[in-house]
Amino acid sequence: MTEDLAKRGATIAKNVAETSSDYILFDDQYSVDNLINETKKIDEDIRYILVFNSSHILYAHTFPDPEKLPKGIVNAHTPKGITQQDYSILTSDEGDIHDIIVPIEDGGVGYVRVGMSEEKSMEYIYSRIIKLIIATILVSIGALGIAYFATRMVTKPINTLVDVALGISAGNLALRAEDTKNDEIGKLAQAFNEMTDHLINSNNEVDYLLKELQQKDLLRDKLISKLLSAQEDERKRISRELHDETSQALTSLMVTMRIMANEAKDSEQRELLYTSRDIAAGILKQMRDLAVELRPPILDKMGLVSAIKKYARNFEEKYKIRTVLSVPDADVTLAEDVTLAIYRIVQESLNNVVKHTKATEIMIGLDIKDEWVNLTINDNGHGIHEADFEKAKQQNRIGIHGMKERAELQGGTFLIRTNMMGGTEISVSLPLK
Numbered sequence: 001m002t003e004d005l006a007k008r009g010a011t012i013a014k015n016v017a018e019t020s021s022d023y024i025l026f027d028d029q030y031s032v033d034n035l036i037n038e039t040k041k042i043d044e045d046i047r048y049i050l051v052f053n054s055s056h057i058l059y060a061h062t063f064p065d066p067e068k069l070p071k072g073i074v075n076a077h078t079p080k081g082i083t084q085q086d087y088s089i090l091t092s093d094e095g096d097i098h099d100i101i102v103p104i105e106d107g108g109v110g111y112v113r114v115g116m117s118e119e120k121s122m123e124y125i126y127s128r129i130i131k132l133i134i135a136t137i138l139v140s141i142g143a144l145g146i147a148y149f150a151t152r153m154v155t156k157p158i159n160t161l162v163d164v165a166l167g168i169s170a171g172n173l174a175l176r177a178e179d180t181k182n183d184e185i186g187k188l189a190q191a192f193n194e195m196t197d198h199l200i201n202s203n204n205e206v207d208y209l210l211k212e213l214q215q216k217d218l219l220r221d222k223l224i225s226k227l228l229s230a231q232e233d234e235r236k237r238i239s240r241e242l243h244d245e246t247s248q249a250l251t252s253l254m255v256t257m258r259i260m261a262n263e264a265k266d267s268e269q270r271e272l273l274y275t276s277r278d279i280a281a282g283i284l285k286q287m288r289d290l291a292v293e294l295r296p297p298i299l300d301k302m303g304l305v306s307a308i309k310k311y312a313r314n315f316e317e318k319y320k321i322r323t324v325l326s327v328p329d330a331d332v333t334l335a336e337d338v339t340l341a342i343y344r345i346v347q348e349s350l351n352n353v354v355k356h357t358k359a360t361e362i363m364i365g366l367d368i369k370d371e372w373v374n375l376t377i378n379d380n381g382h383g384i385h386e387a388d389f390e391k392a393k394q395q396n397r398i399g400i401h402g403m404k405e406r407a408e409l410q411g412g413t414f415l416i417r418t419n420m421m422g423g424t425e426i427s428v429s430l431p432l433k
Contacts, residue, residue: 001121005045005098006087009116012039012046013085013102017112020051024059024109032060047097047117050074053110083107095119157185161192173200221409250284303331304339305366308346312364315350323350326365334373338430341406342366342375345414348399349377349426356388357381359423368432372412375428383418403428 016039023031036049040062051060063069077088077099086101098116167175173196177189254277261273299307305327312323353359359381366375407414412430419425
C-alpha cells in the first residue's frame with residue numbers, strides 16, 4: 001500500500017503539473033485552484049496539493065483557508081533539484097504523509113507537491129483485520145461446536161461404559177453396557193458385560209465358600225467350647241478326687257504313721273515314721289494346692305473377685321513377685337463361662353510372667369462398664385516382640401493362643417502388646433450378655 005500511495009501520488013502530481021502549466025504561465029490562479037481542488041476530490045487519499053512557481057513561492061494549495069495552512073508544511077519538503085522528481089515521507093499528527101514533488105516544464109514554471117495520507121488506507125486495513133478476526137472467531141466457534149458434538153458422539157458410549165463401571169464398583173452387578181454397535185466400542189461393551197458375568201459367578205463362588213467357612217468356624221467354635229467345657233469338667237472331677245479320695249487316703253496314712261510311731265520300740269523307727277509322716281503331709285499339701293488350682297472351690301462359692309484375690313496372694317507368696325490388684329470391692333455375679341474365661345486368662349498370664357519374663361511387679365485390673373467386663377494385666381518385664389510369637393509358634397506353645405480362643409469364644413476381644421513401661425500388657429474385654 002505504501003508503494004501504491006507513492007505511485008498514485010506521482011501520477012496525480014504529473015497530471016496536475018501538465019495541466020496547470022499554461023494556467024500558471026497566463027497567471028490564471030482561479031483555474032489552478034479549481035484544478036487542484038477537483039483533483040483532490042477524486043482521490044480521498046490525497047491530503048493536500050501544493051503548487052509552487054519557479055521562484056519556490058507557494059502559488060496555490062487545497063487548504064480551505066490560508067490561515068489553516070499547517071506551519072512548516074511549505075518548507076517541510078523542498079526539491080533537491082528543480083528539474084527532477086522527488087519523494088519523501090513526512091511525519092504529522094495525522095500519521096505519515098507521502099509527499100511527492102514533480103517539476104512543471106522541467107522546473108521552468110515551478111513544481112507540484114502532492115501529499116498522500118495513510119489514514120484511509122490504515123482504516124481500510126484495520127477494518128479488514130477486524131472483519132478477519134470476527135470471521136476467525138466465528139469459524140473457531142463453529143469448529144468448536146462441531147468438535148464438541150463430534151466428541152460427544154464419540155465419547156458418549158465411553159461415558160456410558162464409565163457410568164456402568166462405577167455402578168458395578170459400587171456393588172450393582174445388575175448393570176449392563178449397551179453393545180448395539182458392531183465397532184470397537186461395541187466389542188468393548190460386550191467384553192465388559194462378559195467380565196461382569198464372570199465377576200458375578202466369582203462372587204457366587206466366594207459367597208458359597210464363605211458360607212462353608214463360616215459353618216466350619218461355627219462348628220470349630222462349638223468343638224472348642226465343648227472341649228473347654230469337658231476340660232473344666234475333668235478338672236473339677238480330678239480336683240474333687242484329689243481333695244476327697246486322695247487327701248483322705250493320705251490323711252489316713254498319716255494317722256497310721258503317727259500311731260505306729262507312738263508304738264515304735266526304738267527311737268530310730270519312731271524317727272523314720274515321723275519323717276515319713278512329714279513327707280506325706282507335704283504331699284497332702286501339694287495335692288490340696290493342685291486341687292485348688294485345678295478348680296478353686298472359692299470360684300463357685302464366692303465368685304470371680306475373691307478367687308482372683310486368693311490366687312494373687314498365693315502367687316505372690318510362692319514366686320515373690322509383687323502383685324497389685326485393682327478390682328471391685330464387692331464380688332460380682334457373672335455367667336459361668338465368662339467367670340471361667342477371666343480366671344483362666346489370669347492364671348495363664350501370671351504363669352507366662354514367671355516362665356518368660358523377668359518382671360518384679362504385676363498389676364491386675366478388673367472392672368465392669370457398659371455391659372462389658374474388662375481385664376488388664378501389666379508387668380514390668382522385658383516386654384513381648386514379634387520374635388517371641390515366632391519362637392512360641394516353633395515350640396508349639398499355645399498359651400497365648402488359648403487365651404485368645406477363650407476370649408473370642410465369649411464374643412470378646414484379646415490384645416497383647418508392649419506397654420509404656422517396656423513390659424507386657426494383656427487387655428481382654430468380654431460382653432456380659
